[in-house]
Amino acid sequence: MNAPLNAPVTVSILGLGEMGRALAAALLGAGHAVTVWNRTPGRAAQLVESGAVEAPSAGAALDSSELVIVCLFDHDSVHETLDPLVDRLRGRVLLNLTTTSPEQARELGRWADAAGVAALDGGIMAVPSMIGGPGSEILYSGDQNSFERYRHVFDRWGISSYFGADPGLASLYDIALLSGMYVMFAGYMQGAALVATAGVSATAFAERSAAWLSAMSGELVGYGRVIDGGDYTVAGQQSLDFSDLSKMLEAAAEAGVGAEPLAMVQSLIARQRDAGRGAEGFARIFESVRHADSVAGSGGGERQTTVDGSAAAA
Numbered sequence: 377m378n379a380p381l382n383a384p385v386t387v388s389i390l391g392l393g394e395m396g397r398a399l400a401a402a403l404l405g406a407g408h409a410v411t412v413w414n415r416t417p418g419r420a421a422q423l424v425e426s427g428a429v430e431a432p433s434a435g436a437a438l439d440s441s442e443l444v445i446v447c448l449f450d451h452d453s454v455h456e457t458l459d460p461l462v463d464r465l466r467g468r469v470l471l472n473l474t475t476t477s478p479e480q481a482r483e484l485g486r487w488a489d490a491a492g493v494a495a496l497d498g499g500i501m502a503v504p505s506m507i508g509g510p511g512s513e514i515l516y517s518g519d520q521n522s523f524e525r526y527r528h529v530f531d532r533w534g535i536s537s538y539f540g541a542d543p544g545l546a547s548l549y550d551i552a553l554l555s556g557m558y559v560m561f562a563g564y565m566q567g568a569a570l571v572a573t574a575g576v577s578a579t580a581f582a583e584r585s586a587a588w589l590s591a592m593s594g595e596l597v598g599y600g601r602v603i604d605g606g607d608y609t610v611a612g613q614q615s616l617d618f619s620d621l622s623k624m625l626e627a628a629a630e631a632g633v634g635a636e637p638l639a640m641v642q643s644l645i646a647r648q649r650d651a652g653r654g655a656e657g658f659a660r661i662f663e664s665v666r667h668a669d670s671v672a673g674s675g676g677g678e679r680q681t682t683v684d685g686s687a688a689a690a
């Protein structure tokens with residue numbers, strides 16, 4: 377007979393770094409039977425005080441639980457830890473929360489499949505202190521039955537989002553979201569370096585930037601619609617010619633600060649303008665990224681139209 381939904385489960389967590397400890401603590405708080413293991417002993421004391429059992433080996437940790445979670449350094453460390461134990465994983469559910477590339481997640485999925493292990497891969501959209509609190513989300517892909525079976529366990533960490541059977545999808549979304557985050561952070565650093573030349577603190581500028589960037593994030597959906605529609609000539613868009621960042625680059629040079637974040641965006645704009653697409657919308661820089669091996673990309677068709685809707689020579 378199946379255990380009732382939401383019942384406590386036996387769960388083992390391999391890897392007690394910052395993140396593994398936060399994940400384990402949250403599951404202990406939810407009343408699950410948690411076994412923990414770490415390559416280097418001595419990191420489990422607080423969890424053991426809170427009711428966890430420390431396994432003497434990774435194999436013993438696997439033997440203790442129906443659900444096995446690994447949160448290690450990287451893809452290689454996952455294989456290094458699990459390969460010798462693959463027979464002991466059979467019949468259990470594996471959730472890999474170690475950050476890996478989509479292809480590495482797919483490789484681990486094939487490895488698990490061949491061993492008869494139901495597996496999920498996850499991407500953690502949180503830092504350890506956020507686990508179990510507001511704003512924490514974990515992305516999942518892989519075996520859907522396992523996701524549904526253990527979703528009540530996962531929900532303890534934050535919002536649980538499932539993307540599909542392809543094990544690489546969670547990682548793909550993870551990396552895509554982090555791409556936006558890092559470039560946004562670099563943009564803030566660029567601005568902070570500029571205003572620092574006028575004696576403005578990075579903290580004061582951060583507060584102003586947070587409000588500005590939050591307001592501007594409303595533009596993303598509009599860009600998404602243009603990209604999906606494939607027509608960068610739709611009226612009402614800010615054109616690439618208008619978006620030219622030369623003045624901003626000059627200002628950075630005048631101030632004597634670096635300009636790499638700005639220069640990166642300018643190079644995406646320049647590729648489209650150089651290909652004769654300057655009258656089209658700013659969203660067209662998507663084509664500079666999408667087609668790494670071509671100058672302008674193919675989106676938008678052959679016919680060019682200015683942003684106010686009038687036809688232009690191709």
Ligand SMILES: NC(=O)c1ccc[n+]([C@@H]2O[C@H](COP(=O)([O-])OP(=O)(O)OC[C@H]3O[C@@H](n4cnc5c(N)ncnc54)[C@H](OP(=O)(O)O)[C@@H]3O)[C@@H](O)[C@H]2O)c1
Nearest residue numbers: 391392393394395396415416448449453474475500503504
């Ligand atoms: N921290 C975050 O904000 C965050 C956010 C999202 C995702 N993640 C991901 O979560 C994973 C863990 O992150 P973390 O912050 O917990 O890292 P961490 O504090 O550096 O811990 C790394 C863990 O991996 C173990 N490890 C390293 N190499 C190993 C090997 N060859 N065999 C077995 N164990 C090995 C370490 O064990 P020892 O103690 O023996 O060295 C430790 O338990 C990473 O993939 C990270 O990208 C972290």
